[in-house]
Amino acid sequence: MVIEVNQITKRFDSFAALKGLSLQVHPGELVALLGPSGSGKTTLLRIIAGLEFADEGRILFDGADAGDRHVGERRVGFVFQHYALFKHMTVLENVAFGLRVVPRERRMANADIVKRVHTLLSLVQLDHLSGRYPSQLSGGQRQRVALARALAIEPRVLLLDEPFGALDAKVRKELRRWLRRLHDEMGLTSIFVTHDQEEALELADRVVVMNHGAIEQVGTPEEVYNTPATPFVYEFLGNVNRLDCQIENGAVDIWGARVTAETQDGTHVPSGRVAGHAYVRPHDIEFTDNASAQPAIVRHVAAAGPTARIELEMAGIPHLIEAELPRQRYLELALKAGQKVMVAARTARVFPAK
Amino acid sequence: MRPSTANNAPAVFDDNPPARVRRAFWRQPSVLPGFGLTMGFTLFYLGLLVMLPLAALVLKAMDFTGAQIWAAATAPRALAAYRLSFGAALIAAVINLFFGVLVAWILVRYRFPFKRVVDGLVDLPFALPTAVAGIALATLYAPNGWVGRLLDPIGIKVAYTPLGVVVALVFIGLPFVVRTVQPVLQDLNKDVEEAAASLGASRWQTFQRVIAPSIMPAALTGFALAFARALGEYGSVIFIAGNLPMKSEIAPLLIIIKLEQYDYAGAATIGSTMLIASFLLLLPINVLQRWSRLRSAEA
Amino acid sequence: MAFGRAHTDGKVAALTESVAVRAVLIGLAMVFIAAFLVLPLVAVFSEAFAKGFGAYVDAIKDPIALAAVKLTFIAAGISVPLNLIFGVAASWAIAKFEFRGKSVLITLIDLPFSVSPVIAGLIYVLLFGAQGLLGPWLQSMDVQIIFAVPGIVLATMFVTFPFVARELIPLMQEQGTEEEEAARSLGADGWQTFRRVTLPNIKWGLLYGVLLCNARAMGEFGAVSVVSGHIRGVTNTMPLHVEILYSEYNMVAAFAVASLLASLAVVTLLAKGGLEWRYGHELAASRG
Numbered sequence: 001m002v003i004e005v006n007q008i009t010k011r012f013d014s015f016a017a018l019k020g021l022s023l024q025v026h027p028g029e030l031v032a033l034l035g036p037s038g039s040g041k042t043t044l045l046r047i048i049a050g051l052e053f054a055d056e057g058r059i060l061f062d063g064a065d066a067g068d069r070h071v072g073e074r075r076v077g078f079v080f081q082h083y084a085l086f087k088h089m090t091v092l093e094n095v096a097f098g099l100r101v102v103p104r105e106r107r108m109a110n111a112d113i114v115k116r117v118h119t120l121l122s123l124v125q126l127d128h129l130s131g132r133y134p135s136q137l138s139g140g141q142r143q144r145v146a147l148a149r150a151l152a153i154e155p156r157v158l159l160l161d162e163p164f165g166a167l168d169a170k171v172r173k174e175l176r177r178w179l180r181r182l183h184d185e186m187g188l189t190s191i192f193v194t195h196d197q198e199e200a201l202e203l204a205d206r207v208v209v210m211n212h213g214a215i216e217q218v219g220t221p222e223e224v225y226n227t228p229a230t231p232f233v234y235e236f237l238g239n240v241n242r243l244d245c246q247i248e249n250g251a252v253d254i255w256g257a258r259v260t261a262e263t264q265d266g267t268h269v270p271s272g273r274v275a276g277h278a279y280v281r282p283h284d285i286e287f288t289d290n291a292s293a294q295p296a297i298v299r300h301v302a303a304a305g306p307t308a309r310i311e312l313e314m315a316g317i318p319h320l321i322e323a324e325l326p327r328q329r330y331l332e333l334a335l336k337a338g339q340k341v342m343v344a345a346r347t348a349r350v351f352p353a354k
Numbered sequence: 355m356r357p358s359t360a361n362n363a364p365a366v367f368d369d370n371p372p373a374r375v376r377r378a379f380w381r382q383p384s385v386l387p388g389f390g391l392t393m394g395f396t397l398f399y400l401g402l403l404v405m406l407p408l409a410a411l412v413l414k415a416m417d418f419t420g421a422q423i424w425a426a427a428t429a430p431r432a433l434a435a436y437r438l439s440f441g442a443a444l445i446a447a448v449i450n451l452f453f454g455v456l457v458a459w460i461l462v463r464y465r466f467p468f469k470r471v472v473d474g475l476v477d478l479p480f481a482l483p484t485a486v487a488g489i490a491l492a493t494l495y496a497p498n499g500w501v502g503r504l505l506d507p508i509g510i511k512v513a514y515t516p517l518g519v520v521v522a523l524v525f526i527g528l529p530f531v532v533r534t535v536q537p538v539l540q541d542l543n544k545d546v547e548e549a550a551a552s553l554g555a556s557r558w559q560t561f562q563r564v565i566a567p568s569i570m571p572a573a574l575t576g577f578a579l580a581f582a583r584a585l586g587e588y589g590s591v592i593f594i595a596g597n598l599p600m601k602s603e604i605a606p607l608l609i610i611i612k613l614e615q616y617d618y619a620g621a622a623t624i625g626s627t628m629l630i631a632s633f634l635l636l637l638p639i640n641v642l643q644r645w646s647r648l649r650s651a652e653a
Numbered sequence: 654m655a656f657g658r659a660h661t662d663g664k665v666a667a668l669t670e671s672v673a674v675r676a677v678l679i680g681l682a683m684v685f686i687a688a689f690l691v692l693p694l695v696a697v698f699s700e701a702f703a704k705g706f707g708a709y710v711d712a713i714k715d716p717i718a719l720a721a722v723k724l725t726f727i728a729a730g731i732s733v734p735l736n737l738i739f740g741v742a743a744s745w746a747i748a749k750f751e752f753r754g755k756s757v758l759i760t761l762i763d764l765p766f767s768v769s770p771v772i773a774g775l776i777y778v779l780l781f782g783a784q785g786l787l788g789p790w791l792q793s794m795d796v797q798i799i800f801a802v803p804g805i806v807l808a809t810m811f812v813t814f815p816f817v818a819r820e821l822i823p824l825m826q827e828q829g830t831e832e833e834e835a836a837r838s839l840g841a842d843g844w845q846t847f848r849r850v851t852l853p854n855i856k857w858g859l860l861y862g863v864l865l866c867n868a869r870a871m872g873e874f875g876a877v878s879v880v881s882g883h884i885r886g887v888t889n890t891m892p893l894h895v896e897i898l899y900s901e902y903n904m905v906a907a908f909a910v911a912s913l914l915a916s917l918a919v920v921t922l923l924a925k926g927g928l929e930w931r932y933g934h935e936l937a938a939s940r941g
Binding site: 381382384385386387388389391392393395396399400403404405406407408410411413414453456457459460463464466470472473474475476477478479480481482483484485486487489490491493494499500501521524525528557582583585586587588589593606607609610613616618621622625628629632 | 669670675678679681682683685686688689690691692693694696697700735738739741742743745746747749750751752753758761762764765766767768769770771772775776777778779780782784785786807810811814830833834837842843846847865868869871872873874875878879891892893895896899904907908911914915917918919921922923925926
């Protein structure tokens with residue numbers, strides 16, 4: 001199932017939720033829509049589902065226009081953020097709902113429906129709870145019922161709105177892995193919305209980073225993390241140090257290394273002197289004695305866990321710089337607060353300031 | 355395993371052309387159906403039952419000249435009736451404001467015997483037909499009644515005086531303040547009171563400065579509702595009022611008297627005056643209430 | 654300790670009042686409640702049985718009284734179901750959709766609560782009465798509305814029509830549209846969505862609204878009094894019959910019929926309390 005989103009615009013009163021946004025999702029992909037709240041990611045998901053309707057633009061399912069199809073006609077499985085389980089129905093009846101509302105002439109026999117529901121419930125490992133009501137389930141169990149219910153109608157696409165948002169950290173991790181397996185085994189095309197970068201990077205084949213109703217970057221988790229296309233992506237994905245700098249004729253020296261400035265939209269960096277921001281990931285800071293390295297003072301060390309986090313004070317930079325080291329390297333260097341060190345940036349990227 | 359429909363559908367969508375999603379400038383499109391049907395029925399029902407008859411009131415009043423309307427609206431007997439209706443409603447609403455907050459307070463904050471019964475009983479004026487309340491109050495407060503017998507020797511006459519009107523209106527308006535204040539008191543965060551106490555405020559200061567401002571919007575709403583209800587009340591009042599023209603005759607009763615005399619102009623005029631006056635009075639209260647709600651929302 | 658638990662912890666004690674203050678406040682409230690709520694209720698039954706059980710039964714078995722009971726049931730029997738349908742339709746349109754002018758519509762639905770019942774009756778007289786706007790036309794068709802049963806039903810409908818809608822609108826707004834959207838995404842049509850998903854979620858709220866609507870419909874006095882014409886045994890409802898008996902100083906009969914209405918009120922309160930206690934979380938949020 002190929003989903004094509006073409007120049008979609010959506011307005012709520014005067015607020016522009018989506019601004020002419022395009023996206024293509026390939027068959028079998030698991031795509032994450034990632035962004036802060038208000039970025040339009042949920043609106044986009046609901047428009048793909050047919051729960052909202054775009055003001056302009058088209059949605060194509062395998063090349064066919066779906067724009068005027070209601071959600072029920074699109075055969076999409078939608079998992080709601082708060083699950084939207086039917087409170088007054090048992091788990092079994094919740095999952096069976098989509099099979100029972102089929103017009104009589106096409107409806108399966110009751111025995112077949114029940115059999116199928118049990119198969120689905122076994123798939124989500126909840127068959128033993130089929131007689132329970134939603135209020136008697138834990139958050140993770142509800143989530144899985146919602147998923148089984150969405151899968152019951154054999155959707156061509158699975159859409160999930162903040163699927164793990166309401167769960168605690170441990171359950172979240174477990175369900176994440178489980179969802180990935182399910183997606184692969186069933187050969188689904190899936191899109192999920194999240195504001196949690198870790199979730200998007202770990203789970204998705206491709207990540208769509210959204211901000212203010214527009215797409216900032218689309219790419220594999222590696223691409224968006226290692227080569228962010230815009231300052232927003234840099235700051236939203238992972239930790240980063242931002243340094244103010246002055247770009248001169250398209251380039252700038254960052255801690256002794258020459259860095260060429262780039263722009264978000266690929267246009268030329270204006271010549272002459274312009275203000276800019278340099279971005280350096282904490283793990284790209286090297287403790288080294290080579291010629292270009294800059295002096296710094298260690299201010300604080302947090303050494304628990306596999307990586308040590310070091311806070312550095314550097315001349316001319318008004319805030320502390322954060323660096324990350326593998327535990328082994330940290331032990332070799334034996335860093336302590338107050339110690340003077342020399343640091344350099346392995347890689348840095350520079351964008352002109354807005 | 356798969357339902358038959360999904361088997362060999364060559365097309366992407368397995369049915370006929372879609373119903374177009376309807377878009378209107380005045381509402382957001384929705385996947386939920388039935389807006390046209392339910393909205394249409396709502397407007398039809400509302401129009402037939404409320405708007406059309408209300409239009410009749412205005413149209414009927416326009417049958418008469420300005421001088422006629424003015425004369426009917428400001429006849430001494432009508433003025434006396436307004437005075438009684440508005441005055442008694444105001445006094446009753448003030449009494450209910452005080453006792454309503456008190457009852458809500460003890461129901462939320464204290465434990466005492468028969469609390470559930472008292473809580474349920476507060477709604478009695480909503481449930482008890484007004485005529486029943488009227489004859490019961492008239493009987494109780496008549497000079498030989500259970501309460502009247504106690505008050506008569508000390509010179510207080512309730513039944514068949516304006517005081518009786520107030521008593522009936524207190525009964526009618528009693529639930530409003532209690533029921534608007536009660537949920538607010540319940541939701542009031544205990545920690546602000548703890549904060550006030552920790553800063554050295556006495557219990558009374560805490561009530562005055564912390565609790566009272568929080569329940570003010572709700573109390574005012576209840577006050578406004580009780581006042582509006584009392585203004586138009588008829589059934590419970592006429593039995594205890596005595597209904598002497600110029601003295602203990604309420605405005606709604608005057609409308610009925612005019613109707614019985616086939617004085618439609620007079621009835622329509624007094625009715626319209628009452629309607630307009632009550633809206634004018636409720637307006638500042640609504641504004642005040644919105645203002646205080648905004649103020650507390652900012653905090 | 655009759656009033657609340659003893660608090661020895663200084664901080665907690667600062668958050669409640671002394672026993673004396675509590676006792677005074679509770680006492681004051683109880684006196685108020687007793688004088689205005691308990692006494693009238695007791696008085697109704699006491700007066701009704703003042704001349705014994707036989708006189709009570711005779712008063713109720715009177716054919717005119719029975720006719721009044723019948724008319725009350727007819728008026729409520731027509732207006733409550735119609736207002737039920739209206740309430741469900743209005744709250745569906747208002748709670749499940751976003752459209753302009755919503756607050757105006759809600760205000761209009763609340764209107765009968767802020768209009769005097771006498772004015773409610775008056776507007777129907779001005780519309781359908783002999784001298785009313787549609788009076789001549791109705792006369793030519795030989796249809797009588799005012800001083801007849803249709804007028805009583807209309808007046809009852811007017812004063813009771815907000816009850817169901819007012820209960821359901823906040824309830825359905827609070828429940829949101831997610832479950833309905835889920836049902837639609839699973840292929841349910843409009844009717845299936847309403848019957849299988851929405852209705853089970855609102856049934857207790859609906860019953861609650863109907864309960865209050867019915868109590869008011871059976872007890873309405875002012876509006877019905879204006880349009881009834883007070884024809885004994887024909888256009889008198891129970892509350893109107895109570896008025897007539899009372900003005901004739903037939904106290905036992907008046908209070909006997911009144912006691913039936915008071916019993917209805919007590920049953921309503923009990924059922925209401927029961928609903929709030931058992932299904933409080935499925936009723937509108939505005940209630941504690």
